[in-house]
Amino acid sequence: MHQGPASKRILITSALPYINGVKHLGNLVGSMLPADVFARFMRLQGHEVLFICATDEHGTPAELAALEQGLDVATFCREQHAVQEGLAKRFDLSFDHFGRSSSPQNKELTQYFCRRLEANGYIEERLTKQVYSKTDGRFLPDRYVVGTCPHCGNENARGDQCEACTKLLDPTDLINPRSAVSGSADLEVRESKHLFLLQSKFADRIREWITDKNKENWPKLVTSIALKWLNEGLHDRCITRDLAWGVPVDRPGFEGKVFYVWFDAPIEYIAATKEWADENPAANRDWRSWWKRTGDDTGPEYYEFMAKDNVPFHTVSFPCTIMGANEGIETTGEKPWKLVDYIKGFNWLTYYGGKFSTSGKRGVFMNDAIDLLPSDYWRYYLMANAPETNDSSFTWEHFAATVNKDLADTLGNFVNRAFKLTEKHFGCVVPAGGEPGFADKDLALQTADRLREYERCLEAMEFRKAAQELKAMWTLGNMYFDRMQPWKSIKEDREQTACTLRSAIGLVRFYALCSYPFIPGTSARILEALGLRLEDETWPDGSWPHYGSESVEGRDPNWREGKVLNYSRLVEVGREFSIPGPLFMKITPEQLAEWEDRFTGK
RNA sequence: GGCGGUGUAGCUCAGUUGGUUAGAGCAGUGGAAUCAUAAUCCACGUGUCCGCGGUUCGAAUCCGUGCACCGCUACCA
Numbered sequence: 097m098h099q100g101p102a103s104k105r106i107l108i109t110s111a112l113p114y115i116n117g118v119k120h121l122g123n124l125v126g127s128m129l130p131a132d133v134f135a136r137f138m139r140l141q142g143h144e145v146l147f148i149c150a151t152d153e154h155g156t157p158a159e160l161a162a163l164e165q166g167l168d169v170a171t172f173c174r175e176q177h178a179v180q181e182g183l184a185k186r187f188d189l190s191f192d193h194f195g196r197s198s199s200p201q202n203k204e205l206t207q208y209f210c211r212r213l214e215a216n217g218y219i220e221e222r223l224t225k226q227v228y229s230k231t232d233g234r235f236l237p238d239r240y241v242v243g244t245c246p247h248c249g250n251e252n253a254r255g256d257q258c259e260a261c262t263k264l265l266d267p268t269d270l271i272n273p274r275s276a277v278s279g280s281a282d283l284e285v286r287e288s289k290h291l292f293l294l295q296s297k298f299a300d301r302i303r304e305w306i307t308d309k310n311k312e313n314w315p316k317l318v319t320s321i322a323l324k325w326l327n328e329g330l331h332d333r334c335i336t337r338d339l340a341w342g343v344p345v346d347r348p349g350f351e352g353k354v355f356y357v358w359f360d361a362p363i364e365y366i367a368a369t370k371e372w373a374d375e376n377p378a379a380n381r382d383w384r385s386w387w388k389r390t391g392d393d394t395g396p397e398y399y400e401f402m403a404k405d406n407v408p409f410h411t412v413s414f415p416c417t418i419m420g421a422n423e424g425i426e427t428t429g430e431k432p433w434k435l436v437d438y439i440k441g442f443n444w445l446t447y448y449g450g451k452f453s454t455s456g457k458r459g460v461f462m463n464d465a466i467d468l469l470p471s472d473y474w475r476y477y478l479m480a481n482a483p484e485t486n487d488s489s490f491t492w493e494h495f496a497a498t499v500n501k502d503l504a505d506t507l508g509n510f511v512n513r514a515f516k517l518t519e520k521h522f523g524c525v526v527p528a529g530g531e532p533g534f535a536d537k538d539l540a541l542q543t544a545d546r547l548r549e550y551e552r553c554l555e556a557m558e559f560r561k562a563a564q565e566l567k568a569m570w571t572l573g574n575m576y577f578d579r580m581q582p583w584k585s586i587k588e589d590r591e592q593t594a595c596t597l598r599s600a601i602g603l604v605r606f607y608a609l610c611s612y613p614f615i616p617g618t619s620a621r622i623l624e625a626l627g628l629r630l631e632d633e634t635w636p637d638g639s640w641p642h643y644g645s646e647s648v649e650g651r652d653p654n655w656r657e658g659k660v661l662n663y664s665r666l667v668e669v670g671r672e673f674s675i676p677g678p679l680f681m682k683i684t685p686e687q688l689a690e691w692e693d694r695f696t697g698k
Numbered sequence: 699g700g701c702g703g704u705g706u707a708g709c710u711c712a713g714u715u716g717g718u719u720a721g722a723g724c725a726g727u728g729g730a731a732u733c734a735u736a737a738u739c740c741a742c743g744u745g746u747c748c749g750c751g752g753u754u755c756g757a758a759u760c761c762g763u764g765c766a767c768c769g770c771u772a773c774c775a
Contacts, residue, residue: 114775157774226773237773256773263699264771317703324702324770331772357775404703405775413772443703444769451768480723481710487703487768494710497724505737513734520733560711564722574738583733678735 104143104397107386107434108135109365111402111410112152112197115176116161118183120461121490122445122452125478126403130440130559132189133479134399136613137554139190140635146386146396149184150195150368151177154342155357156237160277169341173198183462187471188616193375195368197360202367206343206360210291210335212421218294223287224334227255227267231280235288235338236267240277243270289349291336293359298416299330305419305435306411313556315484317404318441322411330412335359362414366433388431395434399557403442410439440557443483447490460490460695468691472615473499473680479614480563492692496683503615507570507607508679511622513577514600515675521586522594528669530595532662539576539599540643543569544660547610547636554613566611573603595664601626601673602666609636618679625676626667641665 111127113119119128128149135147153173162172173196181194196202213219227236241255247263254276255267267273274281305311306322335356336345342354366387373381389395400410415435422432445452452459465474477498481488518527532540546569553562577600586593608622612630623630634640641662 116775152775155775224773235773239774257771267773320702321770325772328701328771334773337773356773358772361775404769408770408772409775446768449767485713486711489710491710494724497709501724504735509735509737513737515734517733564712567723571739575740577733578731578739581731581733584731586733680735682735682737 104138105386105395106135106138106143106145107396107398108138108145108147109398109400110147110149110191111400111406112150112361112364113180114155114157115151115153115173115180116157117176117454118179118461118463120452120454120459121465121474121478122447122459123403124187124462124474125445125482126442127401127406128184128189129187129475129478130442130482130557131399131401132191133475133559133613134401134440134554134557135190136616137635140609140612140633142634145192146369146372147190147192148195148365148368148372149189149191149193150197150364151180152357152361152364153177153196153198154339154354154360156240156339159339159341163277170198179463183466186466187462187474190616193368193372195364195371197357197364197367199364199367199371201370201374202360202364203343205367205370206355206363207346209363209417209421210345210355210359212425213293213417216420216423218297218416218420220292220294220332221289222292222334224290225285226288226338227273227283228286229275229278229280230282230284232275232277234277235286236275236277236283238267240275241267241270241273241283242276243273246271288338290334290353291345291347291350292332293335293413293416293420294332295330295413295416296332298419299326301419302326302330302412302415305415310437314439315441317443317485318407318411318439321404321407321441325408325412333413358409358413359417362409363417384431387434389434390431398434398437399440400436400438401440401442403444407439407441410436438557443485443487445478445481445483445490446487449489464695469499469683470617472617473503476503476563476614479559480567482559484558484560492688492695496688499680500682502567502570504678504680504682506567506574507611507618510570510573510577511604511607511676511679514573514597514604515625515673517582518597518601518673519675521590522597524673524675526598526601526667526669526671526673527594528598529591530593530598530664532595532599532664533592535576535579536595536599536662536664537643537660539572540660540663543572543606546572548659550610563614566614569610570607573600573607576600576603598667598669599663602661602663605666606636606661606663609633621676621679625674627672627674636661 108131110131113123131147135145139145158173159169162169165172177196184191184194210219227241229236238255242252244251245253245258246269248258250258253265253270255265255270257264268285273283275283303326306319311319336353337356339354342357343360345353345355369383369386373383386396402410418433418435425432447459477495480498546565550562550565553565580596582593582596604622605626608619612619620630638659643660643662
């Protein structure tokens, strides 16, 4: 892939999947997958992209999951990281680096940010009271203390809230409190010293930042969640915990304490970039250049992808960390750290209208999905139905219908009929002869309009609409076939038919490239059938063979220089191809029934 | 309890600042075609825009209210 002259630097991060267990399709479509589609689009356009993700490894759930499996937490995390990295590969998630929040780099940077914040007066020591379980030998987060609700008598109320009567609770409100970890009732309240980040001091600055002009094109979901937090009043936030697993607090009197997972997790975006640089010293990767503003220049464009549960931490908490650390940073000879330029937030993907649930094993998980079907099936379906402006519902019926109709029947079948028909009459060689006529130019113009809209949608990260445009472009190929009827014209005009089939094969190459962000595996298969390599390809634009303005001018009010591609010249005459066979297998009614049954929906 | 979101065609969803006969895809019905994975293409929408009330020349859109579902409520992440 070539880097164009107008090349931009684009930093993309996906919300970090939590280490605890395999992620489900909702997690995938909410951050990692759309970020990947965007990264692939931008790379193919010739921009310099750095795409960062990592596992979020700290926190109580990781410790407890390790305990349950009889592993020490470090081993557990190492294993689970490998599992998630393997799944990311199988879904063709093209991270430049898939890091770990437990890395030394993150330890170093987390401690650094805390020091910067303290230097600027944003850190305060406070005494807190917390429940300690002697049997478990640990402090318990509020919701890991269970007992009888004083309001409704529910015997399994959690220490933060009773789920039966929805009343908010303190762990000390509970009658007969016990540990959710061991069931032990041997609990006591102990005092503990902790660090607080004085977020309340940032309220005005965060509000100003979130409401400035540049945020007007952010998803409404994102700004409204941020404003909700601001309107409720920013609380100072405890950023340390009495746990063994995490980034240690490097401060006298804080031995045995670690930073709160939500403090160190976003910093891992930066730390993972350093991991990426450190893993290949010979490449001289300048990780700071991705995270620093440089003089008047604001540095790279930075995009974050996440589901709505993550939005507060990326619109409020992490920006506080960055803003607080940046104060007076010039005096240390350092440049300021970058704030995010665009947050793409997603709603929930539901499973038959209900919640995907890891603990309840409800829904479809990445490992199960990828064992059933190749990644492109999932990638296309999920992005075409991404929960962008609203929650959206996964059902097996809908999934099967989409795969069968769009991928197998519209795209797969078009590619197959183009290859098969050419083979039948000319062999597996791109045929010579003929000249494009009215219908060819009509196809080119219509496709150009679709392509322009498709590009606009992808740039704007409107993935659902982008998928619609993509499918519409595939349909134009089928329409072209039905209009030209090469199976009929071959009997009267072999030259003209050669041109038609050559154009169809040109369309095939075109589809391989423009579909690449969504279905990279299929793109690769198509290009391979044509004897082409992705590394040599570019986004279909003016550098591709196109009609000169005189050819179509006067007929088209939407004429745009260099964008109306001449499909009869997209693949050169005489090039040999192979027939890849069906690109997509249809999902049968039997499979559908079996999967619905196995993944207990409804 | 508080806050927020959602409720649009059988299904999944779009509907920019209120502006003519409310949209797309799928499903369904009819037709054309037969190169292809029985795949394609064309045509076809009488929808109390959740209910009620209000503002307005005009409301799916704004306001009030009721109902239903969902989420968050800061120590799960």
